Structure formats: structure tokens, C-alpha cells
Amino acid sequence: MSQSTEAYLQIGEVAERTGVTQRTLRFYEEKGLLRQPSRMDGGFRLYSEDDVTRVAHIRRLQNLLGLTLAEIKEMVEAEEMLQEIKAQYRPEADVSEKRRQLQEAIGVVTRQHGIVSQKAEQMSEMKEQMEERLRTFERWMTELEQMERKAPVA
Amino acid sequence: MSQSTEAYLQIGEVAERTGVTQRTLRFYEEKGLLRQPSRMDGGFRLYSEDDVTRVAHIRRLQNLLGLTLAEIKEMVEAEEMLQEIKAQYRPEADVSEKRRQLQEAIGVVTRQHGIVSQKAEQMSEMKEQMEERLRTFERWMTELEQMERKAPVA
DNA sequence: CATAACCTTGACGTAGAAGTAAAGTCTCGG
DNA sequence: CCGAGACTTTACTTCTACGTCAAGGTTATG
Numbered sequence: 001m002s003q004s005t006e007a008y009l010q011i012g013e014v015a016e017r018t019g020v021t022q023r024t025l026r027f028y029e030e031k032g033l034l035r036q037p038s039r040m041d042g043g044f045r046l047y048s049e050d051d052v053t054r055v056a057h058i059r060r061l062q063n064l065l066g067l068t069l070a071e072i073k074e075m076v077e078a079e080e081m082l083q084e085i086k087a088q089y090r091p092e093a094d095v096s097e098k099r100r101q102l103q104e105a106i107g108v109v110t111r112q113h114g115i116v117s118q119k120a121e122q123m124s125e126m127k128e129q130m131e132e133r134l135r136t137f138e139r140w141m142t143e144l145e146q147m148e149r150k151a152p153v154a
Numbered sequence: 155m156s157q158s159t160e161a162y163l164q165i166g167e168v169a170e171r172t173g174v175t176q177r178t179l180r181f182y183e184e185k186g187l188l189r190q191p192s193r194m195d196g197g198f199r200l201y202s203e204d205d206v207t208r209v210a211h212i213r214r215l216q217n218l219l220g221l222t223l224a225e226i227k228e229m230v231e232a233e234e235m236l237q238e239i240k241a242q243y244r245p246e247a248d249v250s251e252k253r254r255q256l257q258e259a260i261g262v263v264t265r266q267h268g269i270v271s272q273k274a275e276q277m278s279e280m281k282e283q284m285e286e287r288l289r290t291f292e293r294w295m296t297e298l299e300q301m302e303r304k305a306p307v308a
Numbered sequence: 309c310a311t312a313a314c315c316t317t318g319a320c321g322t323a324g325a326a327g328t329a330a331a332g333t334c335t336c337g338g
Numbered sequence: 339c340c341g342a343g344a345c346t347t348t349a350c351t352t353c354t355a356c357g358t359c360a361a362g363g364t365t366a367t368g
Contacts, residue, residue: 010344010345011344011345012344012345021326021327022345023326023327023328024325024326024327026346026347027325027326031325040334040335040345041334042333042334042335042345042346043333043334043345043346043347044334044335044344044345044346045345045346060276060280063220064220064273064276064277064280065220066217066219066220068324068325069324069325070324095298095301095302095305096302098298099295099298099299099302102291102294102295102298103295105291106288106291106292106295109284109287109288109291110288112284113281113284113285113288116277116280116281116284117281119218119277120274120277120278120281122214122218123218123270123273123274123277124274126214126218126270127267127270127271127274130263130266130267130270131267133263134260134263134264134267137256137259137260137263138260140256141253141256141257141260144249144252144253144256145253147249148249148250148253151249164314164315165314165315166313166314166315175356175357176315177356177357177358178355178356178357180316180317181355181356185355194315194364194365195364196315196316196363196364196365197315197316197317197363197364198314198315198316198364198365199315199316216355222354222355223354223355224354
């Protein structure tokens with residue numbers, strides 16, 4: 001239903017849309033962060049919309065959380081598993097196996113959530129410190145201005 | 155009033171207290187992230203408590219915000235200026251000059267605050283996404299458990 | 309004053325994350 | 339069917355943020 005017919009993208013387009021270079025896309029593939037994309041007969045890579053989303057996700061994990069690609073790989077593999085679970089959710093499969101997978105998925109996301117929560121909190125702390133500072137400076141500023149009014153420029 | 159007499163630290167102690175290596179301390183100095191510390195007659199570096207604080211700050215900027223040392227250097231230089239302003243606050247100096255400095259300081263901190271705010275916000279978004287996900291999984295899990303109760307292991 | 313523990317500079321090495329160049333292959337519009 | 343532009347792999351280079359010696363100088367202590 002989603003990518004039924006086509007909508008395949010070549011590496012150049014993906015690069016443009018994600019803001020990373022082609023080199024980076026190939027690099028991520030090499031490192032196992034992106035699945036091997038399908039190929040045209042001549043060997044040109046063909047990416048899906050999902051891949052685009054994935055790249056965006058990788059970048060967020062990099063920039064926001066400062067994770068290494070190795071760490072991100074783990075996360076991404078976990079996500080992969082989730083996709084699988086989603087896909088398998090309907091089809092008949094060993095129920096207890098699915099339970100196990102789900103259990104693991106929950107574990108992964110919980111850990112991720114822990115990291116994010118912690119960072120978010122520290123971030124808020126920093127933010128408040130800065131606001132405190134700003135208030136101080138602005139207080140000083142008004143004091144300075146009052147001094148100037150009392151004793152104007154010589 | 156704070157570090158009146160002494161309380162100077164050698165590089166080894168600073169390393170231990172900050173959790174970075176001596177190499178890293180020298181490296182930060184080289185890169186202009188730490189001021190040139192005073193030295194003993196023989197050339198041994200002597201750090202102040204302030205330097206310790208500074209290193210901690212640098213590390214937070216690195217780990218939390220994921221900034222490069224170059225970016226951190228800018229921030230740190232700005233902080234340096236703030237220290238200066240604080241120090242000069244009482245002594246007689248051109249008032250309008252002080253105004254200018256304060257103005258700039260406010261600008262710096264405002265920019266920093268902007269970065270942190272933005273990151274903090276994105277972080278919260280991520281956090282919520284993860285929570286949403288977790289809820290989904292847990293819903294699935296209970297569904298699965300119900301299926302198991304109805305049709306137990308063959 | 310010997311010597312262990314600590315420090316100095318200098319130079320080279322490394323892991324992570326790509327950038328860049330070379331030489332050849334594909335695709336597609338005209 | 340052909341040429342411009344997009345793509346391929348391979349290989350070497352770069353940049354950041356340190357790590358790791360090496361060879362020697364300094365300091366504190368017995």
C-alpha cells in the first residue's frame with residue numbers, strides 16, 4: 001500500500017534530500033547502518049522513501065545524542081527488528097517467539113529512552129543556568145544605565 | 155577571597171579530579187581551551203580551582219551538546235570575557251565601555267541559550283516519540299498475552 | 309645526594325567519520 | 339546509437355581528539 005509501484009530514488013536524489021553526501025550514504029551502507037539498497041541492472045543503487053527516513057533518523061541520533069555510528073548501528077538494528085515484528089505481526093508465527101521479540105524490542109527502546117531522558121534533563125539544567133546568567137547580566141545592565149544617568153559622559 | 159593564598163594543583167591532580175588525562179589537559183591548552191597555567195620554577199604546570207571547573211564545563215559542552223573543540227573554544231572565550239567583566243565590574247573603568255562589553259556578553263549567552271533550547275526541544279520530541287512507541291509495544295504485548303491465554307502452547 | 313615519583317616537550321600513531329580523486333560503467337534524451 | 343551526466347568501485351587523504359612512547363628535567367623525601 002505504501003510503496004506499491006515504485007518511487008525509487010537514486011543516490012544523488014537521496015543525498016540531496018537528506019543533506020548528506022553520496023559518499024556518506026555509501027559509507028553508512030558499508031558500516032551496516034543502511035540496508036543494501038536494491039540496484040538497477042547496471043548496478044545503480046535504488047533507495048526507498050524508508051531509506052530517506054532512516055538517514056534522517058541516523059543524523060538525529062548523531063547530532064542530538066552524539067552517538068557514534070557503532071552505537072547508532074545497534075539502535076538501527078533494533079529498529080529493524082521492530083519493523084520485522086510489525087511485518088510479522090499478522091502472519092502466523094510462533095506466538096511465544098513473537099513475545100520474545102517484543103520483549104527485546106521493549107528493552108531496546110526503554111534503554112534508548114533512558115539515555116534521551118537523562119540528556120534532556122541535563123540539558124534543561126544547562127538551559128536554566130543560562131537563563132539565570134542572563135537575568136544577572138540584565139540586572140547589571142540596568143544598574144549601569146542608572147549610573148550613566150546620574151553621571152553622564154564627561 | 156576565593157584563591158587568596160594558594161591551593162594550586164599539578165597536572166596529575168587535575169587529571170584525576172576531572173577524569174581526563176594529562177595529555178588531554180595539555181591538548182586543551184594547546185588548542186586555547188584552557189589558559190596557559192602558571193608554572194613552578196622548574197616548569198611544572200600549576201592549575202587553579204577555576205581551571206578544574208573549566209574542564210568540567212568543556213566536557214559538558216562536548217558530551218551534552220556534542221560541540222567540537224573549536225566551537226567550545228568560542229564559547230569558552232566568551233566566558234573568559236564574562237569573567238573579565240565580573241572582575242572589572244567594581245574598578246573604575248569607562249562606563250560606556252563596560253556597557254559595550256556587557257552587551258556583548260549578553261549576546262553570547264543568548265546565542266548559547268538558543269542552541270541549548272533548540273536541542274532541548276528536539277530532545278523532548280524524541281523522548282515523546284519513544285514513549286509513544288513504548289505504549290504501542292506494550293499494547294501489543296498485552297494483546298499477545300491474551301492470545302496466549304485463549305490458545306495456549308500447543 | 310640519590311632516587312622514586314612526577315613532570316616536560318616532541319614526535320608519531322590511531323579510531324572515527326568522512327572527503328577527494330581516478331578510472332571506468334550506466335542511463336537516458338535527442 | 340551516442341554523448342553528457344549520473345553512477346560504480348578502489349584507493350588514498352584529511353580532520354578531530356586524543357593515545358602512546360621516548361628521552362630527559364624537576365621535586366620531594368630519606
